Amino acid sequence: MLYPVKPNRFDELPALQPPQADELGDELDRYLSMDVEATKDVLGWWYEKRKNFPTLYRMALDYLTIPATSTDVERVFSRGRFLLPYVRNRLSADSTRALICLGQWSLMGLIHDEDVLAVAKLPEVEDPEQEAEDIEMPDGYDDILGVLSDM
Structure with missing residues (x-):
């Protein structure tokens, strides 16, 4: 009695490799050249x-399966939710951005x-124009810029 031969999983390994840049470009070009289909x-x-x-199939699945929500954006992300509760909702965008970055950089x-x-x-600095003159920062205070640019 002969049993059907199952395909070897290792035969499909090349298909699992990340696409090369030209392959993705060809795939995208083929997709964009198609006629629009109503579905x-x-x-x-x-x-x-x-x-x-x-490749586009995997990307489409990632994008199209993002759950829709009517929740405020700052409450979707846990850090933002803790940072921006109802009692702190008057923070400026710059302050909010700085606090979120500070928290993430601290964790890293x-x-x-x-x-x-x-x-x-x-x-506290009363006059923002005097800020640069009044506070002298120690050497290396901006080392984080080099670390962030390397990421």
Whole structure:
């Protein structure tokens, strides 16, 4: 009795490799040159075309399966939700951005807690134009810029 031969998983490894830049370009060019097809099932359409557009198919699945929500954007992300509760909703966009970056950079080890505490203890600057003249920063205070540009 002969049993059907199952395909070897390792035979398909080349198909699992990331696409080369020219392959993706060819795939995108082929997709863009197609006539527009009306469909009510977009995911089904991409599923049918998955052999012709394997990379775009994976990208389409990632994009099209993002859950829709009517929740305020700042509450979707946990850091933003804790940072912007109803009682702190008057922070400027710059302050919010700075606080979120500060929290993320702190978690990544790019800045140290003792540096944040030292800056927090500095006296308030009443006149923003005098800020650069009144505070002398130590050497290396902007080392984070080099780290961020390398990321």
